[in-house]
Amino acid sequence: MYYMLALQTRPHEASTPHAAAPAASRGASFVVDGMQFAYRPGKDIFRNVSLKAAPGEFVALLGPSGCGKSTLLNLLSGFLAPNAGVVTIDGRAVRPELDELGYVFQAPNLFPWLSVQENVRFGLRMAGRLGRDEQKRKALHYLDLVDLADVADELPNRLSGGMQQRVALARALVLEPRLLLMDEPFAALDAITRGAMNEELLRLWSTLGQTILFITHDVEEAVFLADRVIILGFPPDGIDSEVVVDLPRPRERRRSRTLPRFAELCDVLLQRIAGVMESRSRRPLAPGTEPVQ
Ligand SMILES: Nc1ncnc2c1ncn2[C@@H]1O[C@H](COP(=O)(O)OP(=O)(O)OP(=O)(O)O)[C@@H](O)[C@H]1O
Ligand SMILES: [Mg+2]
Incomplete structure (x- = not known):
């Protein structure tokens, strides 16, 4: 999505x-x-x-x-x-x-019950792409790129607005969209x-x-x-x-x-x-x- x-x-x-x-x-x-x-x-x-x-x-x-x-x-x-x-x-x-395609909206719209890493991994899971370990590895890679690897296990409500928007960016990038x-x-x-x-x-x-x-x-x-x-x-x-x-x-x-x-x-x-x-x-x-x- x-x-x-x-x-x-x-x-x-x-x-x-x-x-x-x-x-x-x-x-x-x-x-x-x-x-x-x-x-x-x-x-x-x-x-x-x-x-x-x-x-x-x-x-x-x-x-x-x-x-x-x-x-x-x-x-x-x-x-x-x-x-x-x-x-x-x-x-x-x-x-x-x-x-x-990748899409980033004005609001981060993260799932509040999923950890940061699980939010980023969600699109890969839904698409049935890669095994669980590889999905996790990739999610952590993109979280690292937006400088958020250290909060991967936190729930979104523990993050600032800017951090949540960076998670939303990682969530779009993890699908490796070309547009x-x-x-x-x-x-x-x-x-x-x-x-x-x-x-x-x-x-x-x-x-x-x-x-x-x-x-x-x-x-x-x-x-x-x-x-x-x-x-x-x-x-x-x-x-x-x-x-x-x-x-x-x-x-x-x-x-x-x-x-x-x-x-x-x-x-x-x-x-x-x-x-x-x-x-x-x-x-x-x-x-x-x-x-x-
Ligand atoms: N689902 C919809 N059904 C009917 N009209 C809509 C719908 N969504 C948007 N519109 C109308 O289409 C026009 C363009 O809306 P759009 O949301 O694309 O504008 P926008 O440039 O993104 O505005 P903003 O900068 O406020 O986000 C507006 O007149 C709006 O009322
Ligand atoms: Mg608009």
Whole structure:
């Protein structure tokens, strides 16, 4: 149940063969082509969205609340099916049970009655992958990668919020997904813990080489992490625009954030989001919703 992905829309095609992928990338490519989706007939959330990501690319998805970011992730993970168009991962139609996918949500959603190690192992158990000892070994390996091997036998309620979110990350990584879909995974954390998690994620990504699609509301987080930022407009507009993050890697918080280019890119993204908000306020009201005089 833990999976991930990437995306795009509009007349232009959001796809950048990116320069910063780890050398030995084992990430998956994905393609969204001409996708249309509505929860209810006549109320399109997306109308003709197209988006691509190269193997190992780190794509951030930014946009105001309600614009469809989580919906897009769910379409990429196969939890939702488009009404028209195609969604493929490495050329194969997406399905939720695809091994290639990993998903990290905003809340850790750990099982409170299972230990940290058992939570991480859970997906391997459900998939019937590997024997019990090998599952444990692998769970401990990924807990070690997120620096939590020493609390493997604790119950989740003994851990801080940041530690629980690292367990959720290990739980997704243990399946060794090639596409990681992350839906505001660090939004509930304080700024210092979030910064540390951002660096941790980049360290893991540079080692493991997955393709990542990362939803955030935070322009600084998007610029710090991503190769490319996609800005989503309000339904049914789909992709508003995209911005390539031409900052050097490896990125390190104190160094990267002081670069003049970092501030410039944040400004560009803020302006794009302001444009999206403005376009919505200019939109005529739907019939029957005019304000009463
Ligand atoms: N299960 C659902 N049934 C009907 N409409 C839905 C459903 N889930 C979301 N929506 C609608 O789809 C639109 C996009 O929702 P979505 O959750 O994808 O937005 P979001 O960009 O992730 O927002 P946020 O930043 O607040 O998480 C919203 O108008 C929302 O009301
Ligand atoms: Mg959402």
